Amino acid sequence: MKTVQIEKNPSKERLEELGVNDWDIWTKEVSHFPWFYDCEEVCYFLEGEVEVTPKGQEPVTMGAGDLVTFPVGMECTWAVRRPVRKHYLFR
Secondary structure: OOOOEEEEOOOHHHHHHHOHHHOEEEEEOOEEEEEEOOOOEEEEEEEEEEEEEEOOOOOEEEEOOEEEEEOOOOEEEEEEEEEEEEEEEEO
16 A cells, blocks of 8 residues: 655754755645646655545645655545645655
8 A cells, every 4th residue: 555654853964865955846825636646756845734635545644844755656635724835856
């Protein structure tokens, strides 16, 4: 089963090691939409709160300060609860 991995409050060193500050930034207003990951995404939330519900699984909540990995092939629904601003990298 493909699951969302959340690393709460990663260290500054961890973020530097990943090069997070060089990743693009994505913003999104409060909204609700389906999504499919055709590649892995790693992101670091700067602001906001999101509830992501992978198909056939329980919802997962994430937000500011979380480093999150979404696996390739995951189908889910995003519910943006508070406006989001995040660094992201597709790989």
